[in-house]
Amino acid sequence: MAHTSVDAHAARVRSILARAMATGTERVTLGDALGRVTASAVLSPVDLPLFRNSQMDGFAVRAADLETGETTLPVVGEIPAQRGTPAMLAPHTTVRIMTGAVVPEGADAVVPVEDATVVDDVVTIHRPRSVGEYVRERGSDVTAGTELLPASLHLASRHLAVLAAAGISDVEVRSRVRVVIVTTGAELIEPGQTADAGQVYDANGVALDAAVRACGAEVVAAIRNDTDDADQLHDSLVAVAAGADIILTSGGISMGQHEVVRDLLTPLGGRIGHIAMQPGGPQATGSFEGVPVISFPGNPVSTQISFEIFVAPLLRRVAGLPAAIRTSRTLVADVASIPGKRQFLRGRTVEGGRVEVVAGPGSHLVAGLAASDVLIDIPESTTDLKAGDAVETLQL
Amino acid sequence: MAHTSVDAHAARVRSILARAMATGTERVTLGDALGRVTASAVLSPVDLPLFRNSQMDGFAVRAADLETGETTLPVVGEIPAQRGTPAMLAPHTTVRIMTGAVVPEGADAVVPVEDATVVDDVVTIHRPRSVGEYVRERGSDVTAGTELLPASLHLASRHLAVLAAAGISDVEVRSRVRVVIVTTGAELIEPGQTADAGQVYDANGVALDAAVRACGAEVVAAIRNDTDDADQLHDSLVAVAAGADIILTSGGISMGQHEVVRDLLTPLGGRIGHIAMQPGGPQATGSFEGVPVISFPGNPVSTQISFEIFVAPLLRRVAGLPAAIRTSRTLVADVASIPGKRQFLRGRTVEGGRVEVVAGPGSHLVAGLAASDVLIDIPESTTDLKAGDAVETLQL
Numbered sequence: 001m002a003h004t005s006v007d008a009h010a011a012r013v014r015s016i017l018a019r020a021m022a023t024g025t026e027r028v029t030l031g032d033a034l035g036r037v038t039a040s041a042v043l044s045p046v047d048l049p050l051f052r053n054s055q056m057d058g059f060a061v062r063a064a065d066l067e068t069g070e071t072t073l074p075v076v077g078e079i080p081a082q083r084g085t086p087a088m089l090a091p092h093t094t095v096r097i098m099t100g101a102v103v104p105e106g107a108d109a110v111v112p113v114e115d116a117t118v119v120d121d122v123v124t125i126h127r128p129r130s131v132g133e134y135v136r137e138r139g140s141d142v143t144a145g146t147e148l149l150p151a152s153l154h155l156a157s158r159h160l161a162v163l164a165a166a167g168i169s170d171v172e173v174r175s176r177v178r179v180v181i182v183t184t185g186a187e188l189i190e191p192g193q194t195a196d197a198g199q200v201y202d203a204n205g206v207a208l209d210a211a212v213r214a215c216g217a218e219v220v221a222a223i224r225n226d227t228d229d230a231d232q233l234h235d236s237l238v239a240v241a242a243g244a245d246i247i248l249t250s251g252g253i254s255m256g257q258h259e260v261v262r263d264l265l266t267p268l269g270g271r272i273g274h275i276a277m278q279p280g281g282p283q284a285t286g287s288f289e290g291v292p293v294i295s296f297p298g299n300p301v302s303t304q305i306s307f308e309i310f311v312a313p314l315l316r317r318v319a320g321l322p323a324a325i326r327t328s329r330t331l332v333a334d335v336a337s338i339p340g341k342r343q344f345l346r347g348r349t350v351e352g353g354r355v356e357v358v359a360g361p362g363s364h365l366v367a368g369l370a371a372s373d374v375l376i377d378i379p380e381s382t383t384d385l386k387a388g389d390a391v392e393t394l395q396l
Numbered sequence: 397m398a399h400t401s402v403d404a405h406a407a408r409v410r411s412i413l414a415r416a417m418a419t420g421t422e423r424v425t426l427g428d429a430l431g432r433v434t435a436s437a438v439l440s441p442v443d444l445p446l447f448r449n450s451q452m453d454g455f456a457v458r459a460a461d462l463e464t465g466e467t468t469l470p471v472v473g474e475i476p477a478q479r480g481t482p483a484m485l486a487p488h489t490t491v492r493i494m495t496g497a498v499v500p501e502g503a504d505a506v507v508p509v510e511d512a513t514v515v516d517d518v519v520t521i522h523r524p525r526s527v528g529e530y531v532r533e534r535g536s537d538v539t540a541g542t543e544l545l546p547a548s549l550h551l552a553s554r555h556l557a558v559l560a561a562a563g564i565s566d567v568e569v570r571s572r573v574r575v576v577i578v579t580t581g582a583e584l585i586e587p588g589q590t591a592d593a594g595q596v597y598d599a600n601g602v603a604l605d606a607a608v609r610a611c612g613a614e615v616v617a618a619i620r621n622d623t624d625d626a627d628q629l630h631d632s633l634v635a636v637a638a639g640a641d642i643i644l645t646s647g648g649i650s651m652g653q654h655e656v657v658r659d660l661l662t663p664l665g666g667r668i669g670h671i672a673m674q675p676g677g678p679q680a681t682g683s684f685e686g687v688p689v690i691s692f693p694g695n696p697v698s699t700q701i702s703f704e705i706f707v708a709p710l711l712r713r714v715a716g717l718p719a720a721i722r723t724s725r726t727l728v729a730d731v732a733s734i735p736g737k738r739q740f741l742r743g744r745t746v747e748g749g750r751v752e753v754v755a756g757p758g759s760h761l762v763a764g765l766a767a768s769d770v771l772i773d774i775p776e777s778t779t780d781l782k783a784g785d786a787v788e789t790l791q792l
Contacts, residue, residue, distance in 0.1 A: 030587065030602045030606075031602070031605060033606075034606040034609060034610060035610075044763075046591075048760075048762065048763060049596075049760055050591055050595075050596060050597075051593065051594070053760075055758070055760070057650055057651045057653075078653065080582060080624075080653070080654055081581055081582060081583040081594070081596075081654075082582035082583050082594055082595075082624075083582070083583065083592050083593065083594045083595050084592075084593060084594045085593040085594065086594075096653070098653065098654065099650060099694070099695070100581070100583055100596060100694070100695075101583075101594070102593065102594045113651055114651070136758065136760050140758075140761075141755070141758075141760060141761045141762060141763045141764065142763040148763060148766065149766065156606070156610065156792065157602075157603050157604075157605075157606035157607035157610055157700065158603065158700055158762075158765045158766050158768070158792060159766050160602045160603060160606050161599045161600070161602055161603035161606075161696055161700060161762055161765070161766065162599070162762045162763050162765070162766035163587070163602075164587040164597055164598065164599040164601070164602035164603070165587075165596075165597050165599035165696060165762040165763075166587075166597065167587050167588065167589070167591060167597045168587055168588070169586070169587040169588030170588075185477060185496070186476060186477060186478035186479070187477040187478050187479065187496055187497075190565070191426065191559070191560040191561075191562075191563050191564055191565040192563065192564070192565030192566075193563070195442075195446055195563060196479050196480075197447065197479065197480060197481040197498065198447070198477070198478055198479045198480045198481065198497070198498045199446075199478075199479050200445075200446060200477075200496065200561075201446075201560055201561050201562065201563045202560065203557045203558070203560040203561035204557070205560070206426045206427070206553075206556045206557055206559075206560035207553050207554065207556060207557035207560070208553075209427065209553075210426075210429075210430040210552070210553035210556050210557075211553035213430060214430060214431075214552065214553055228476075228478075254453055254495060255453045255509055255510070257453075257474065257476070257492070257494065258476050258477075258494065298495070298496070299495070299496075300557055300561060304553065304554055304557060359537070362451070362532065362536075362537075364445055364449075364451070364532050364537060365536075365537045366444065366537060366554075366557055366558045366561045367440075367444060367537045367538040367544060367558050367561075368537065369554050369557070369558070370544065370545065370554050370555050370557065370558035372554070396552065396554060
C-alpha cells in the first residue's frame with residue numbers, strides 16, 4: 001500500500017474494524033447508563049402515570065355535583081400522595097387531595113386549592129368544572145407495551161428519567177469497544193521521571209488513552225515497549241489480546257533499523273506502507289490473534305491525527321456520539337502545501353470564523369496541536385492557498 | 397417571591413450559587429484529567445523537543461561536506477532513538493540516524509534514507525543540503541518557561557499529550573462542584589421494586605444524578621425522603637452537608653399539607669414561592685448549614701426543566717463545558733400558551749430545522765420529555781403562536 005490515499009486507507013481501516021465494532025451488549029444500572037447507547041428499543045412495562053392522579057393540591061369532586069354553579073361541599077377526608085387506595089368519594093362530598101395522589105373512585109375532577117374557599121370543613125367552589133379537569137389519567141403519557149426509548153439512543157438524563165419512572169432499574173446497552181494501546185520506542189520514558197540524554201517522554205500513551213475514552217471506548221490495557229524487541233512485544237500482547245476488540249499501536253513502522261511493530265506484524269501478514277498524508281505517512285494494519293491492529297507512526301502529532309482521521313469516527317459512531325464537525329472556513333493568511341500529500345494542518349479559529357495555521361507542519365509540534373481547535377484538511381492536489389480561500393476544517 | 401419571573405429567579409439562584417461555585421482546586425494525574433478544567437496556566441519546565449533530533453530515518457551529515465555536489469561519505473556508526481549521547485561526528489563522515497534520535501555534535505543536517513544510495517558502508521548523497529534540513533532544533537516547539545496551556549481550559553487528549561511530552565505527570569484542575577441530591581415524597585419507591593397502589597417510581601433521583609454528572613459536577617450523596625418528616629430530612633442532610641457545595645431538592649415545596657422541604661427550609665429562612673413558569677411554578681431557595689439549597693417542584697418534568705434552566709448553566713460554566721445551544725426555529729403547527737407564564741414546551745426538531753411540540757404541557761409527561769430534543773421557550777406575554785412563527789429553542 002505504498003502511497004495509498006487517506007480515503008483508501010480510511011476505507012481499509014473501516015472494513016478491518018467493522019467486525020471488531022459489532023460488539024456485544026451488556027446490562028447496566030441506570031446509575032451507570034449515562035452516555036451509553038441502547039442496544040434495543042425499550043418498551044414500557046407499565047402505564048404512565050401508573051394510576052389516575054391529581055395534577056394539583058386541591059379538592060377531588062364529582063363534576064356533576066357542581067353543575068348548578070356555586071356549590072358548597074363537606075370535606076370528608078384527605079388523600080395524601082402516598083401508598084394506598086383511597087375510599088370511594090360519596091356524592092355531594094369532597095376530599096382534600098395532594099398533587100400526585102390517587103383520585104378516588106367516584107371523583108372525576110380536581111379543584112385547585114387556590115380556586116376554593118374553605119371554612120372549617122366546608123369548601124365553597126364558585127363555578128362548574130369539567131370532567132377530567134386537573135386529573136391525570138392513567139396511561140395518558142405512556143401505555144404499557146409502547147416504546148419508551150428507541151434502539152441506538154445515546155442516553156441522557158431525560159431518557160434515564162423515563163426508564164426510572166416506568167420502574168426500570170437497568171438497561172441493555174452496547175458494550176464499549178475494548179482497546180489495547182501500545183506505544184513503542186527505546187527512547188520513551190514515563191512523564192514525571194527524569195529524562196536522560198536521548199530520552200523522550202511518552203506522550204502517545206496519554207494521548208491515545210484520553211482520545212479513546214473521549215470516543216466512548218474503553219482502554220483495557222496500555223503497553224509501553226521500550227525494548228525494540230518484537231518477541232517481547234508479542235508476549236505483552238498475548239497477555240491482553242483475548243480481552244480486546246482493537247489494538248492500537250504507535251511507532252515502530254517506518255524505515256529505520258529498529259521497527260518493533262513492523263517486526264511484529266510482518267510475519268503475521270500485516271501491511272506496512274505509506275499513506276499520502278502529512279503528518280502520518282507510515283501507517284500499518286494487521287491482526288494479532290484475531291484482534292485487528294491499527295498502527296500509527298510514533299511522532300505524537302502523527303499518532304494523534306492518525307487516530308482522529310482513521311479510528312475516532314468509527315469509535316464515535318459505535319458509542320452514539322456525534323461525528324466531528326466539518327466546516328468550511330476562510331484562511332487568514334496564505335498557506336503552501338506539499339504536492340501529492342493530503343495535509344492536516346493545525347489551525348485555530350479566529351474572529352469572523354476565519355482560521356489561521358498554528359505552528360508548522362512538523363509532526364513533533366505537540367504544543368502546536370494543543371493550541372489548535374481544528375485541523376485544516378488540504379487535498380493532495382492543492383499546493384498554494386491564498387488568504388481568503390475557503391478550506392475544510394475538522395473540529396478537534 | 398410570589399410569581400417572580402424566570403429571569404429574576406435565575407438571577408437569584410446565580411447569586412446564591414456564585415459562592416458555592418468558587419470552589420477549590422486539586423491535583424490529578426493525566427489519566428484522570430480528561431474533561432477537567434485547568435486551575436491555572438501550565439508553563440513548560442523544559443524545551444520541546446528536549447534535544448536536537450532527526451526528523452527522518454537517514455544519515456546525519458555536515459552540510460559543508462556536501463557543498464560540491466554528489467558526495468561519498470563513509471558510514472562510521474549508527475544512532476538509534478534511545479538513551480545516550482552520541483559521539484561527535486568527524487568531518488567527512490556520516491552516521492546512520494533514526495527518527496527522533498539525537499543529532500550528534502558536528503552534524504547539522506539529515507539526509508533521508510530514501511535520498512541516499514548505500515553500498516556496504518559507504519553512502520552516496522547526490523546533491524548539496526542546507527544547514528538544518530530534517531533537523532528538529534531543541535525548543536523549536538516550546539521553550540522552557542513558556543505557557544503550554546492556559547487557565548480555565550477544558551482538557552482534551554491533545555492538551556494532555558503536550559503535558560506528557562513536557563514530562564508533566566499531573567495537573568492542577570478545578571475541583572468538581574459537589575452536589576447533594578434530595579428527592580422527597582411519601583409515594584416514592586425505588587425503580588425495580590413493585591409499586592403498590594398510590595406509589596410512584598422515583599425518577600427525579602436518577603434524572604438529577606445523571607444531569608448533575610453530565611454538567612461535570614459530582615454527586616456526593618443522594619437522599620430519598622419518603623417520610624414527609626422535616627426532622628428526619630434535617631438529620632439526613634446533617635450527615636452530608638459538610639462535604640457538599642450545593643444541595644438540590646425535588647418536591648415538597650408546593651401548597652399541600654405535607655411539604656417536607658418547605659417545612660425544613662421555612663424555619664431556616666428559606667424562600668418558597670411561585671415562579672411565572674410552566675412547568676416548574678413552585679421554586680425555593682435556602683441555606684442548610686451554610687450550603688445553598690436550590691429546590692424544585694416534584695413532578696419529574698418540572699424538576700428536570702428547573703434544573704436545566706436554573707442550575708445547569710452555572711455547573712456547565714464551572715466545568716468548562718459549552719452552554720446549551722439556543723436556536724431560533726419555526727413552528728410546524730399552531731401553539732397556544734398560558735398568559736403570564738413562561739412556558740418551556742417539549743419539542744422535537746424535524747426536517748428543515750423546524751420544531752414540533754411533543755406531548756402536552758403537563759409536568760408529569762416524562763416520556764414526552766424523553767422524546768424531545770429541545771425545549772421551546774415561550775415568553776410570558778405570548779399566548780398564540782402560528783405554524784411558521786419563529787420560536788426560541790434550547791437544545792437538550
